[in-house]
Structures are given as structure tokens and as C-alpha cells.
Amino acid sequence: MTSEQVPPPSAAARIHSPRSSHDLVTVVLTTSPTPSAPSTELLSSIIASFQKHCAPLTRCRIVLVLDTYDRIASDSRLKKGTVTAEGAKKFAEYKKNAKKLILDEYSRSYGGAENACCYDDELIITEGEAEFGSVAYAQQHNAVTLTITRTKDGRITFIEPHARVGFGLGVRSALRLTETPYVWIQQHDWALVADIPLAPLLDIMQQSESAPESPDSSDSETTDEQEPRRTSDVPVKYVCFPSTRMVSYAKSDHVMLYPALRALTNLYKQNFSVGSGSTSVKIPLTPLFFWHDKPHLASTAHYLSQIFPSRAAMLRGAFIEDTAGQRARTEMKDGLWRKWACWLYYPDEGTKLCVRHLKGRTWRGTDGELVQRMQYMRLNSYNA
Numbered sequence: 001m002t003s004e005q006v007p008p009p010s011a012a013a014r015i016h017s018p019r020s021s022h023d024l025v026t027v028v029l030t031t032s033p034t035p036s037a038p039s040t041e042l043l044s045s046i047i048a049s050f051q052k053h054c055a056p057l058t059r060c061r062i063v064l065v066l067d068t069y070d071r072i073a074s075d076s077r078l079k080k081g082t083v084t085a086e087g088a089k090k091f092a093e094y095k096k097n098a099k100k101l102i103l104d105e106y107s108r109s110y111g112g113a114e115n116a117c118c119y120d121d122e123l124i125i126t127e128g129e130a131e132f133g134s135v136a137y138a139q140q141h142n143a144v145t146l147t148i149t150r151t152k153d154g155r156i157t158f159i160e161p162h163a164r165v166g167f168g169l170g171v172r173s174a175l176r177l178t179e180t181p182y183v184w185i186q187q188h189d190w191a192l193v194a195d196i197p198l199a200p201l202l203d204i205m206q207q208s209e210s211a212p213e214s215p216d217s218s219d220s221e222t223t224d225e226q227e228p229r230r231t232s233d234v235p236v237k238y239v240c241f242p243s244t245r246m247v248s249y250a251k252s253d254h255v256m257l258y259p260a261l262r263a264l265t266n267l268y269k270q271n272f273s274v275g276s277g278s279t280s281v282k283i284p285l286t287p288l289f290f291w292h293d294k295p296h297l298a299s300t301a302h303y304l305s306q307i308f309p310s311r312a313a314m315l316r317g318a319f320i321e322d323t324a325g326q327r328a329r330t331e332m333k334d335g336l337w338r339k340w341a342c343w344l345y346y347p348d349e350g351t352k353l354c355v356r357h358l359k360g361r362t363w364r365g366t367d368g369e370l371v372q373r374m375q376y377m378r379l380n381s382y383n384a
Contacts, residue, residue, distance in 0.1 A: 021199040022059035024182050025297070028174040029102075030167055031188040032067040033083050035076075037094035040101045042188050042358060047105050049192035056198050057184060058109045063157040063177060064102050065170040066095050070163065070317075081164045081317060099149075099158055106156055122152035128176075130161060130169045131311045144316065146173060154179070166317035167293060168324075172308045175300060183300050189358040190295050194347070196241065196354065200274040200283045201297060201345070204236050211235040213338045234268055237302040237341035239285065240292050241354040248350040250286045261289050264337050269346070288344040289332045291325040295355050306340060 029046070036042055050057040070081030072088050083091065128146040135142065144165050149158040159173050171185060182202060211234050242249065250269055255261045264287050271282035291307070307324045308314060314323060328340045345354060 020056070021202050022056040024180055024202055025057070025184050025198070026061040026063060026174075026178045026180045026182075026300075027057055027184045027186060028063045028065065028171060028178070029186045029188065030065040030067065030170050030174075031098060032164075033069050033078055033087060033091045034094075034188070035078075035087075037087070037090040038097055040094070040097045043098055043101055045191050045358060046186060046188065047101075053192040053194060054196040054198050058106065060184070061155045061157075061178075061180060062102060062106055063159060063174040064098065065159045065174055066098060066161075067166065067170050068161055068164050095160065102156060102158075103151075107151075110155060123149050124152060125149050128159075128173065130165050130173050130316075132165075132169060132314060132316045133312060135311075142311075142316075144169070148177070164317060166315075166319065168307075168314040168318045168320045169316060171320065172304075172314060175304055175308070178300050181300055182297060183303065184295070184297050185293070186295050187293060190243075190355050191358055192241075192295070192354060193356045194352055194354040196345070197281070197283060198297070200272075200281055201239055203274045204272050204283060204285075205239070205297075205299065208234055208236040208341075211338075211341075213341065215335050215338055235338055235341035236285070236343055237306075238288075238291065238296060238298040239343045239345055240288055240294065240296040241345050242347075242350060243294060243353060243355050243357065246344065246350070247353070249288070249344055250346065250350055254289060258289075258333055260333060260335060261287075261337075264289075284346040284349075285343045286346045286350070287337060288342040289329055289337065291321060291328045291340065291342055293319055293321045293325070294357075302341070 029043070031043065034042060047058065069078075069083045069088065069091065071083075072085050073082050074084065076082060076084050076087055126148050128148050129143045130146055131143040133142040134140065145162040147158075147160040147162070149160070150156065157174075157177055159170070159177075161170070161173075165173070167187070175183065182205065213235050240246075246252075249255065250265050255265055269286040271284050274281050274283055306328075307320055314320070319325075328342070332340060332342075344350075347354070
């Protein structure tokens, strides 16, 4: 689908910040070895879901993080960074295909089809470093070299670690190159399945910039009948989007079993008003008591200060939700929700799903899945 074929935006999507939403956000798309390589169907599915459900994301700056593997062995264990020799060959081809896909798709979005052919001739290659862990011992370098390739205008960036860094360090490396105040973090196997009101969400986040992050005395109130807080009173630094396991989150055990979290939900869950008059829309948000890796919109500065305050904050190979996410939830239970300022987009009272997991570690692409089904059918027929 080209930019000309994108469906007309909803009323929510027509509300714009003083700067266009695509000028305020950088998309950070992370990918790594997958059974579907060298096919880029996973990434194409993500871009198609952007075009259908949040077109401004196809016009944002983008950083593609192409994480790699640690070792080659007889059996593939992708979560542990292990691939087969055949998988390593396919991944090398996949990286080339993925970079071409992003250059083609995003350059067309920026300047039309005639612009797509120009980007290949304007790539600037530099090196960077993803440091991690302690430097207590002089002989410990604890850093991975990064090859960083950017288009001349800086709108498209590729980060290729020379060794596996993992999702956490991959995101941090991208954030350090980000020049926009907000980022959209996107793993390669989570597709959008519902419209996302990006511009109104950005308006809410901008209006909340002055809100204090320290606990408010009223955060402990438990009344169910209170006036909605003004956007400027409540920090909104991170917005996640509901998946299957987050249905009706505000009424789930993740919230209801904890009096402090129930109180915060009662106090802050609301429809935020954006715009005025005929262009006014309501954006439903509820407090979220975790920092998820799945697709989310966040403040760049907040991300760097809260998730990556030091080189030791993230281990090589680690996921954010397994480390900082757990720390965030513990602190939120202790009354520090404002410090993290996490929210969940909550359409239809949390019953509407916005993202779907494509299971990148097991999905083999359309052709591969068809071959596997045929093998199962033959096996079942043989055993019948």
C-alpha cells in the first residue's frame, strides 16, 4: 500500500500538534535472526500495519536495529543467540533485504517513488559502541562495536552490532542517535490491528511535560468519584497498546489485587480531551503498572533517564521488561507510579485489541508455514 492508498484518518488522527506528529517521533524497529529469514515478510507485515492503522509512522525518522547472533551450532536457539550454519547464511542475506526494504518503503513515504532510488547513493557509515556492565577491572572492556549507516538527511539509520547485544542495548543504541522528543519502539513481530491516534497521544504527552513526577498527596485516595485530572497535572511519559493478555487491564488481577494500584487507577483512569469544538476527541487511558517491550510510544529523555541511567543498567542480551520492567512495577507498588508515568491506551474499556504477536521466533514465512503444514498432513495421513 502506498501513501496515496492509506485510508482517510479518523477524527482523532486529524488533530495535529504544532509540529506534525511524524516530525516529533522516531520509529525504532528492532529485528534479529528469525526462521523466516531471508524473507522480510515479518517486517513487511509491520509496515503494512503502520500504513493501515497509523500512517504517520511511515513518515517518521526510523532506526532499524539489526541485532545478530552469538554462536553457530547444530541446533538453533534464537533466544540464546544460537543459530545453525544455514541460519547464519540466511541472516546475512536477510540483513541486506531488510535494509533495502526500509530504504524503499520509507524513502517513498518521504518524497515519492522518484526519491527511492537516491538513498542508496547517500549512505554514510560510521562506528559506535554499546558498552555494558562493570568496568571494575582494567582488562574488562565490556563493549560491542556497532556499524552505523545513515542516509545523508539522517532520516533512515541502520545499526548493526558486531556481536549480539539483545533488545535492551539495541534500543539504547537507537535512542542515543534519536533527535526527536518521542520514540515509537517496535519489535519485528508485533503488528498493529487497530487505529492508533498518534497525534492526540502526542498532544497529551506534550501537555503533561510540566506535571510533577513525585507522588501527589492525593495518589493514595481511593474514592471512585473524582473529577478527571487535567493533562498538565499528570505525567504521561509512556503509552503501551493492548494485546490479548491485557484485555480489561484496569479490572485485572494485575491491578485489583493491590490496593495502591487500585487507588491510582480510580484516580487517574479517564478520557483525556484533545482539541476543542468540532475537532475535539476523547483519548481513553488507564495507568499501567509495568514497562512492556511490546509496541509503545515514549518520551526519549524519559526513556534514557529511567531505563538506561548507567552502563550497568542493562546486561548484554537482556530484555527491558525482564529487568527495568520488573523494577518499575516494584517501585509503582511502593507509590512511585508518577516516576515511571506509564499508561495503557484503553479503547472500549480495554476490550479492543490494538497489537497482535506474530511469533517471530517460530514463524517460518508464508512458504515455510505451508511446507510445514503439508508435512504434518502427510505424517497424519501416514499414521491414520
